[in-house]
Amino acid sequence: MAKTIVTAALTGVLATRKQSEYIPYTAQEIAEDGKRAVDAGASILHIHARNDDGSPAYDIESYRKIDEAVKSLCGDVIINYSTGAIGIDRETRIHHCDALKPDMAALNMGSMNYAIYSPKHKKFYHDHVFENPFKDIGFFMERMKASGTRPEMECFDVGHINNVKPMLDLGLIEAPLQFSFIMGVLGGIPATTENLVHQSHQVPQGSHWQVIGIGRKQWRMIGAAISLGGNIRVGLEDNLYMPDGSIAKGNGACVEAGVNLVHLMGGQVASIAEAREILQIPVKQTA
Amino acid sequence: MAKTIVTAALTGVLATRKQSEYIPYTAQEIAEDGKRAVDAGASILHIHARNDDGSPAYDIESYRKIDEAVKSLCGDVIINYSTGAIGIDRETRIHHCDALKPDMAALNMGSMNYAIYSPKHKKFYHDHVFENPFKDIGFFMERMKASGTRPEMECFDVGHINNVKPMLDLGLIEAPLQFSFIMGVLGGIPATTENLVHQSHQVPQGSHWQVIGIGRKQWRMIGAAISLGGNIRVGLEDNLYMPDGSIAKGNGACVEAGVNLVHLMGGQVASIAEAREILQIPVKQTA
Amino acid sequence: MAKTIVTAALTGVLATRKQSEYIPYTAQEIAEDGKRAVDAGASILHIHARNDDGSPAYDIESYRKIDEAVKSLCGDVIINYSTGAIGIDRETRIHHCDALKPDMAALNMGSMNYAIYSPKHKKFYHDHVFENPFKDIGFFMERMKASGTRPEMECFDVGHINNVKPMLDLGLIEAPLQFSFIMGVLGGIPATTENLVHQSHQVPQGSHWQVIGIGRKQWRMIGAAISLGGNIRVGLEDNLYMPDGSIAKGNGACVEAGVNLVHLMGGQVASIAEAREILQIPVKQTA
């Protein structure tokens, strides 16, 4: 059984301190909570930038501050930046990758409804079309190729995985391929073990994949992913709560729970160096 | 093994007589080719309207002419109108259902990339985001409910099937539910037997479903659907070619091949009356 | 998510104290280790009888001593006796159930090779045909029906699950049905998440099921089962080791690890009373 790679999604941009006081906002907070995640076993940090009031930031300087703080505190951890946003032009979504050349960046692989429905209040709270046509997918792939950034291909349904095929044919991306299966967003594939098994069968042989479970089914999906030999993502971006329903007191606590799950299922967690070797992402030499 | 219900998708709007001289355009042509389909074993006709030059028509009068001609020639066949179109406002996509109260109409259950890629020419020929947010899904459901029209829920991926759940919770749709699994469009779920089995496991118990295979894998998907006890759709909208690769000389020929497949796998085809009973769609009494 | 029912398989008959000093042999040892399992969260105890030297015992008196000791120490815990044995006549395999009328007893649902192969030594250590023809399955079902004992149907492959169908047709068994999927025995279905998902799809609707993982993949299979909403079995009969590879210091430790897994995946463990209600096995009134 290969070692499990643990990603911590530290902050996201949707939830705020009104929902959890533990969400890091500033570069320093992100780096410090990232450090706790790394100490607990994370080898990849997935990061969105925020302004000091918690609102989303897309400027290069915000990311540069994070980059410096994280590299200062978290050693060789694999850095993975967000590029996803609704209503933001694609240049702004990628320019920090050009500038900072992170190890990895998220890349959305298809379009879908992205919605939240409350059965209790019988209404939709969000009802967006999340648009990621092929011309945008290709745009992001080209830019990531130029900056030596590995795309973390985010797939919300079966078709999204298949969308890699024309990109491979066009030479816009090459093996090793790395997929994330996001499960549990209304509009995309539901969070069930059956669906996770099915997704894991769709990727080209030799690809890496992790599960990203949204909301309270996250922990169950993580257990399913470990049993399948996949990698896992935890952290406050995806779920503010611990398995027992209590508020997660920071990303360190989330990673600790994920690592415990790996151990209780008889597995082992990859160190940063092991994760870099498995994923073939060597440390970048800076001049 | 339940009897198989065969739908003929007579014309669509994408392919033209440049690609196949057998595509019916006018109301009279549609009704006559529909008659051949019915004689060969179809019990449902899925119909788009066209202008006399083959371009898509959305006006009520075009549909009314088709309605009269089909009812005149094809007896009690179940009539199923299109409501799908890219770049047409939703009022125009539904007004013919208000006016003509068909037995059934197609209803797209989610958003996705809708693309065509040519490996030979290394380019995309289409690259659209097919937008069907929940507010539109709800809009069409309400209007179909008002006209006593059964939604044929078109699902291009796993999440699209799940999208029915909030609609059920809101009372916008009720059992019996009827799903179509469209397979093989780039952006949606690929046309494989594994994927069809998976889709068939996603529907609420007691639901009806059919497969719609796009392009040359259509016949293989139809065979898979029959083996699973599902219903099938054939016709020039989905595939201009016979199983042996020759041009299909009309919808009658397509239905005949589909019916032969059902028979060769030990099954039987439902008559119009049997299809109406299975699907619980009685003949509408006109004043 | 329904509560998870945890069974502890306390002792089995294959492993001995040469392999683990923690295996209970005598009635008193079994009851005391059962108590630790119950305290840790088990609501069902699966028990084989042993002689004081650890060899398998099939006589009623051995089981009677266990019955008294367990009932004395473990309250209303659900008692599940073994009936499986190679080379023992079927009367001897069931007579303790006639006499003691346990809540539940294991019942093997099919035949298979039952083997152990060592890749290291390039040889088979066991190579038996485990024979359970339908006439024996029916024999055990009739006797369990007479003693008011719920069959725990042990299935080592897909066909074994299907074998319940003629038995249902003959009235030899009735709902609620309870299945165990044993995974990882050479000759039967391998221990993979894909296989567990597949097995879980085979049971008649409304059935209960648990996973029994043999050997070092046990913990991974337990995680997969929890993610699917199934029940789990732990204990020294199935696996002498903890998830980290260290020797398990008794059944209490095994149950504790299983319960932790349930909790870390966001679930809850059923109490004895809850397990009896879920499975519809009321406490038997003794005169």
Added chain:
Amino acid sequence: MAKTIVTAALTGVLATRKQSEYIPYTAQEIAEDGKRAVDAGASILHIHARNDDGSPAYDIESYRKIDEAVKSLCGDVIINYSTGAIGIDRETRIHHCDALKPDMAALNMGSMNYAIYSPKHKKFYHDHVFENPFKDIGFFMERMKASGTRPEMECFDVGHINNVKPMLDLGLIEAPLQFSFIMGVLGGIPATTENLVHQSHQVPQGSHWQVIGIGRKQWRMIGAAISLGGNIRVGLEDNLYMPDGSIAKGNGACVEAGVNLVHLMGGQVASIAEAREILQIPVKQTA
């Protein structure tokens, strides 16, 4: 889509002329009906020997007569002899392969209940344990290796496929591997498309497989297999009836129906030469 290889199972030993007058018994009858099968598109003939009264024959001479007659009438067709029998010693089950060195021979890969149950009469008509322990599997593999005969590994359940692994480890068999999934025997895996998809996922990459559907679900399973890119087996051994329920008037008619199915699903049937190339079974040079 690779070409489909069609095997005709000409006669078996269970059914007799009381059930169908078209079953060939003698060497000459077998060769003549084999010729009709080949002319209709079969490239492999699976053959059991019979005495002139239709009872099973196991002697070398009976097989030698068949061998000569078939080679005389059916050109380079791939010859596949049975080795399966209940209650016959294993030497007798293999000696014709030693003597005649056929291209291929069937080899049972596991043990199971082999039963027939009549819901109508509420009774079992057969209830055998079909015993194939590993020592027998190894015995047959060694002998087939010595005679240059490709094992057609017959698998009645998931575990049977996995049983090839220790044999590979022991060097008793080598790639290319060839599996048959027998579906629909009570005791083994039921004949469903879900089960066939699952079986097809279990074989080592690069393996060949065909479906063998027993009884009236045969034609449905054949359609499912074609959709999955697998090979198919038809013929009077497996099913005496055509898809429409009428009696099959010989193996030629069975093959013709199978070939029609392949064609109607858009596929093509391999010639004998193509089948030999795909399976890597060259024509044996006789001195």
